[in-house]
Amino acid sequence: MRRILSKACQFQTSFSEDARAVQRSIDPPVLIIYAIVLLYLVLVGLLFVGLLRVFRAPPGDHVPDCKLTLIVPFRDEAVHLPGLVRDLLAQDYPGEKWRAIFVDDHSRDGGRFLLRELLSVSAHMQCIQLEAGREGKKAALAAGMEVAESEWVLQCDADCRVGPQFISLHARAAASGRAEFYAGPVTTAGTLKNLAAAFERLDLLSLQAAGAGSFAYGRPLMCNGANLMYKKSLYDDTRRFDPVERTPSGDDMFLMIGARKLGRKQAYLGDSGALVKTVPQGRWRRLIHQRLRWMSKSPYYAMPDIQSLAVLVVLANVCIGLSPLLSLLYPGCWPEVLLLIGLKFFSDFLLCGSMARRTGQLRSMLFFPLVFLMYYPFYLVVLLGSVRKAPPWKGRRMMYNS
Numbered sequence: 276m277r278r279i280l281s282k283a284c285q286f287q288t289s290f291s292e293d294a295r296a297v298q299r300s301i302d303p304p305v306l307i308i309y310a311i312v313l314l315y316l317v318l319v320g321l322l323f324v325g326l327l328r329v330f331r332a333p334p335g336d337h338v339p340d341c342k343l344t345l346i347v348p349f350r351d352e353a354v355h356l357p358g359l360v361r362d363l364l365a366q367d368y369p370g371e372k373w374r375a376i377f378v379d380d381h382s383r384d385g386g387r388f389l390l391r392e393l394l395s396v397s398a399h400m401q402c403i404q405l406e407a408g409r410e411g412k413k414a415a416l417a418a419g420m421e422v423a424e425s426e427w428v429l430q431c432d433a434d435c436r437v438g439p440q441f442i443s444l445h446a447r448a449a450a451s452g453r454a455e456f457y458a459g460p461v462t463t464a465g466t467l468k469n470l471a472a473a474f475e476r477l478d479l480l481s482l483q484a485a486g487a488g489s490f491a492y493g494r495p496l497m498c499n500g501a502n503l504m505y506k507k508s509l510y511d512d513t514r515r516f517d518p519v520e521r522t523p524s525g526d527d528m529f530l531m532i533g534a535r536k537l538g539r540k541q542a543y544l545g546d547s548g549a550l551v552k553t554v555p556q557g558r559w560r561r562l563i564h565q566r567l568r569w570m571s572k573s574p575y576y577a578m579p580d581i582q583s584l585a586v587l588v589v590l591a592n593v594c595i596g597l598s599p600l601l602s603l604l605y606p607g608c609w610p611e612v613l614l615l616i617g618l619k620f621f622s623d624f625l626l627c628g629s630m631a632r633r634t635g636q637l638r639s640m641l642f643f644p645l646v647f648l649m650y651y652p653f654y655l656v657v658l659l660g661s662v663r664k665a666p667p668w669k670g671r672r673m674m675y676n677s
Contacts, residue, residue, distance in 0.1 A: 305608050308594045308601065312615045315591035318584065319622040325491030326484055326629055330545040339368070339446030343504075344423040345375040348415030349433035353386035355554060360393045362436055363400065368443040375400040376422055377433070378415040411523045412500075420510060428510065430503040430527075432553060436464055440548035445504045454542035455509045456534045458486065458495065459502035462634045464552035472555045473642035474649060475562055477627055480639075484630035490543035494535070496581050500527030502551040504544070509534060518575045525572035532578050550634060566657045589658075595619055596651030620647055 345363070349356065356377075363375055377394075379387040379402060390402045403422060405415050420428070427449045429442065448457050460483055467473045486497040513533025517526070534541055556562040576582055595616060602609040624643055631637050 322488035325488030346419035352433035458498035
């Protein structure tokens with residue numbers, strides 16, 4: 276008995292010494308980084324579960340019989356307009372139940388005249404000119420709203436391509452009565468001709484996956500203005516939440532945020548037939564400028580959960596990006612650093628891959644390891660660029676007022 280007690284005391288002493296050694300070996304900065312990355316992993320896990328729930332939701336058997344208006348603001352899109360018009364002419368939804376309004380935001384490439392020629396064969400599509408003194412996408416959308424007469428409004432960009440069921444699937448969602456605001460999937464079109472195109476697609480798919488997953492919890496975090504549908508009355512009710520005078524972009528996010536603040540129901544239309552494919556930026560400089568425009572509107576969101584989670588994502592990416600330096604400062608923690616990098620890689624791959632499979636672009640995931648490595652220096656450049664003046668967009672200097 277005395278020998279057993281002696282062995283037990285020796286084990287307890289040895290265990291206590293090991294625990295104190297581990298405690299001494301993990302410095303406070305390392306513990307903070309561990310906590311941030313682990314919180315990020317929990318967030319991605321929740322979004323992944325939400326994504327599965329969104330895409331498993333039954334499409335419903337409601338017979339679409341409602342009228343819709345598609346509003347397409349455009350500026351200098353003469354190259355892309357014919358493709359979208361061809362797609363709209365091929366829609367399987369009866370033409371008498373929907374109309375398209377193209378709003379020209381003072382194009383310089385003759386797009387308005389080309390479009391009027393293209394639309395001459397259709398009685399339910401028209402092009403209007405934004406009047407002098409008004410400019411920008413928000414003004415173009417507002418001009419389209421003034422002409423729209425239907426209860427439901429669809430929103431799309433001019434450089435997009437859609438399938439033949441695009442309007443009918445949205446009409447079916449509208450007829451279901453599930454929500455007043457619907458967001459749909461968006462990805463880039465075409466083959467991946469260079470690394471910038473691969474980076475853009477996978478980054479967009481990751482954002483789409485996160486946004487779609489958040490809809491499952493009734494608290495959407497993001498959406499894309501290239502694929503939205505909402506009631507016209509909701510648009511009118513949410514105008515007070517859109518800081519038009521302070522930021523020229525963000526029409527999609529401020530509409531979604533306004534709907535949340537008003538307690539209106541929102542849903543995600545996950546059907547593959549509702550997918551919108553947009554023309555990629557294709558070049559690193561243009562891609563950086565696009566991300567700078569997206570980032571510039573975030574200070575005006577005024578939604579604690581969206582802004583808090585955005586900070587968490589930024590901190591987690593900074594932690595992973597600086598983890599090699601961390602392992603140099605604290606040599607004993609490199610196994611844990613490798614584990615955290617591996618866990619983040621796996622979680623991001625799972626979330627992005629799930630969205631890529633649903634958009635039919637699973638082969639794009641072959642670029643994911645390289646994109647994962649490039650992600651951190653890319654966003655470091657974007658973060659540094661955000662402290663400078665906003666980049667120009669189609670010949671205009673974007674002004675953001677505090």
